[in-house]
Every structure is written in structure tokens, then in C-alpha cells.
Amino acid sequence: MDQAGNLRSLLDLHKKNSRPLPPAARVITVTSGKGGVGKTNFTVNLALYLHRKGVRVVVLDADLGLANIEILLGIAPKHSLLDVLAGKNTLEEIITHTHGGMGFISGGSGLVEMANISEEMLKITVQKLGALDEIADIILIDTGAGISNSVLKFVTAASECVVVCTPEPTSITDAYSLIKAVKDRGEKEPIPQLKIVINGAEDKDEGRNIFKNLQQVAQKFLSMELTHLGTLPHDANLRKAVRSQKPCVLSYPNTAFSREIENIGNKILDIQVEKPRGGMKGFMKRLTKIFGN
Template sequence: MQDQATQLRNIIKNANSTKSNRPLARVITVTSGKGGVGKSNVAINLAIQFRKMGQRVIILDADFGLANIEIMFGTVPKHNLCDLIYQGKNIKEVITWGPMGVGFISGGSGISGMYNLSRDYLVYIIVNLAELDAIADTIIVDTGAGISDAVLEFLVASGEIILVTTPEPTSITDSYSLLKALNHHPRFSREDTVIKTVSNRVSSEAEGEQLYHKLSAVSTRYLKLPLTYLGSIPQDQQLSNAVMQQSPVSIAFPNAKSVRSFESIAKKLMGGPGTEPEVQPRGMAAFFSHIIKSRKLESTTAEAVSGTKG
């Protein structure tokens, strides 16, 4: 059996030999300033809508300690990211396939544990994660809620962020606090990041737009940070019923009013034929190498998976 060092060298060699042909996945990070605003529901139902549009989709559940994605999918994964890191599983083995062929990876405590790993291990993991670029067209990262260091690291690494908020005053305040913390992060690049908002649980489209304008006004005035509006999701009893059934509303009740909104938002995200993307796909290797930049692994990572950045 090959020792670990030999396996690592072979993986890096294979990554380099195929780098020119490797596709890059679009990474979308879904977040919120507080819990309980429906962030995971947005992530899951957008994934379902992307699948209906022919996209290959994987959700990375990075909400440590909460298994929202697997609960709503009604399935328990056999493996999570910890098994990739500590048990030698490959990336395909830690993907659980849910409804309509949407894949998801349970992060568990695996991502936070990456900070304590050796350099060789990190290169091994990043090269494995780079293989997701060949498996999925779009990867949706469902972060934890709030302003933790882990959440901010994901947002800093992402070129495309969806911020979910509700009309509740605390949700608006917490969303602004999250934007403020992100804006002050030393590695945040506003030039390379697009922040899009979704107004959830609104009584009307007008209320959704009003919520966006309120948040956008303070963000632009005090942070000089522009936001774009994706749309709103209405209050919908059928969505609540779907959660109780442990099924995405886009599958359980495809004609629900909330589903029409998810369809509209997904189409807006995909753009029309010939539309230039707002953010060039970076791929998962670049995404995770950005997260562990504080360990100064850029040169090693770039050597191992060069060519994966857009």
C-alpha cells in the first residue's frame, strides 16, 4: 500500500496533468444575520430549481451543529467532511444524493478542524475538493447564521453571496451588522464580491422591495457597500407544511406561491442566453484555499491545483 506522502504526490501530479481541462464550479454562499429566517430553505429550493434547469448541484452544509439540510431532505448521510479529512474517504464518498439528484455534503466539524491540520493534509483535502468542479456546475454553501468567525471566512472566500433577511426589525439589524463585519474584514474584497439579497416571509412583493431598499440604503450610506435585489419569498403555509414533511416545497407542493418565487429568483441567478456572469467561477479549490489563507498556504495550494482559479 502506498504511504500517505506518495498518495499526496500522485494526487497533485494528477491535478496538474488535468488542470487545463478542469471546469470551474460556480460557488454561491447563502447566509443570514440571524437564525430562523429560512436561509436553509432558500438554499435547498434554489438547488431544486437549478436542477430543473439542467444544472448539476451540490449543497455544502456548513452550518456546524445543525443538520438543517439533511433534515429537510429526510435523509441521514453516511459520511461527512470529517471522513474526508480524518478517515481517508474521497470526495465522492462523502456526497449524499437527495431528491432530484441534488447532492449535499455535511460539513460537521470538519471545516473548522482544517485549521489544525498539517500543510500536506490541507493540500490533499483541497485537491480532493477541487474534484467537485467536475461533479457540479453550481455549489451552494449554506453557512451558519450570525457573525461568527467561521461564517465570515466563508463569505470572504465567496465571490457571490445571497443574504436572506425578513421584515422583522431584529433580522434587518442583524443583516446590517453582518454586512458591517464583512466590510471590515481584512481580506474582504468588495471589487470581487457581489452581494445579493432575498426578502423572505413577506406579505407582498412591495414589502419585499421596501425591505431591500431599507437595508440597501444604510449599507450604501454607511458602508459604501452596494447590494442587489434578487426578489422576495412570500409567507406560505405550504412551505411550512413541506418542512414538516421533511421535503423541499419545490417538490412537495410545486404549485405553491413560494415555489413561483424560487423559480423567478433561480432564473434571475442563471441569467439569459449570452449573459455575461457577474462573477467568474472560481471553483472549490480556490474557495477553500482562500479560507485557509491565514496559514499562508497560497503558494503550495497554487502549485497543487494551479489553473483552477477563474
């Protein structure tokens, strides 16, 4: 055998011996204690930035209220997750590819409906949605606000969670209540890594101080460690972007908000997640278990 042949058979042997891990996407929920703090804008702009960096992103709208992501992206998908649950459509059919290929799925009431379907259907659904592990590196889920049961279920089932909070005292106390509720729920199971984004701050110092306070209380009363992902400034261009239905990172790439989204996106990519709790399949299994209870 020639040298190249030797090398090839050596590589083949190596491939046979090392069992590759099944693909697993990072499932990241975006949530908040109080509503209207900038979750949807954060999710959409972060997703578009990561997509531009070559990361395979799928955004899942699990906010049962208004279809805000669709408005921000200027899209009107015909199908939602409910259609997959009803067996009407395949997963591929309900993914809208927008803005150069970024994936978007409208959750509808689909994720909550899972509580009412048969065991058999549930298995099929877990399998179907689990296929997202093959086509996405990161799945961002906008959960809507509040310490409602369903939001907490999504948050505890995910591998990572971003809590968005503004400098308003009520937003900070509500963020703390949410963190505490996650901790209380997670007594039996490991809880997701909690990451904090301060949105609408006057400057970085204000953001750092708010995070420091939140971190201190979380350490003292909950023995929890939080990560500060970044501080998004209050930015008039973001409002203009919302009005024109063209996301800020695209319409104002150099404005302060967009630049910080880039920093946060890079930070998320820098965080090494070896086994993101079994990816989308793990998330779905935990979610159905939690909804079953």
C-alpha cells in the same frame, strides 16, 4: 482533403490555439445576521429547482449546529467532510445523490477542522475538494447564522453570498451588521457579490421597500452595492412541506413560495459570472489562508 476534412483540421487548429479555462464552479454561500430566517429552506428549494433545470448542483451543509438540511431532505448520510479530511473516504463516497441526482455533502465540523491539519494534508484536501469544480456548476453552502468568525470566513472566501433577511426590524439590522462585517474583513481582498433575499414578506412591495432601505444605508455608509434577488412570501404551504419532509418546490410546486424560488433561481442563472474567483479551488485556498491567520 475534402471539405469536411478541411473544416475538421480548422476546428482542431482552433482548439489548439484557444486554451480552455479550467472548470470553476460558482461557490455561493447562504447566510444571515439573525437565525431562523429561512436560510436552509431557501437553500434546499433553490438547489432542487436548479437541479431540475439541469444545473449540476452540490449543496454543502456548513452549519455547525443541527443537521437541518438532512431533515428537510429526509436523508441520513453516513459520511461527512471529516471523513475525507481523515483520509477515510474519497470525495465521491461522501456525496449523497438525492432527489434524482442532486448532490449533498454534510460538512460536519470538517471545514473548521481544516485549521488544525498539517500543511501537507491541507494541500491534499484543497485538491480533493477542488475536484468539485469538475462535477458541479453551482455549490450552495448553508453557513448557519450569525456574525461569528467562521461564518464570516466562509462568506468572504466565496464568490457570491446570499443574505437572507425577514421583515422583522431585528433581522434587518442584523443583516446590515453582517454586510458591514463582510466589508470590514474584505479590506485587503475583494469581497463576494452580496445578494439579498427578503423572506416571509407580506407582499412584493414590503420586500422592495426593505431592500431599498438596506441598499441606501449600504451605499451611504459602506459604499456598497447590493443586488435584490427576490422576495419570498410568507407561505403556509412551506410549513406543511417542512412537516412532511418533502421540500416545497416538490410538494407544492405552484404555491407562492415555490414560484418565487423559480424566479430567484432564474435570476441567479442570468447573472453572468466569468471567473467565479477560481471556483471551489479558489474558495478552498482562500478559506485555508483565512483559517491559517
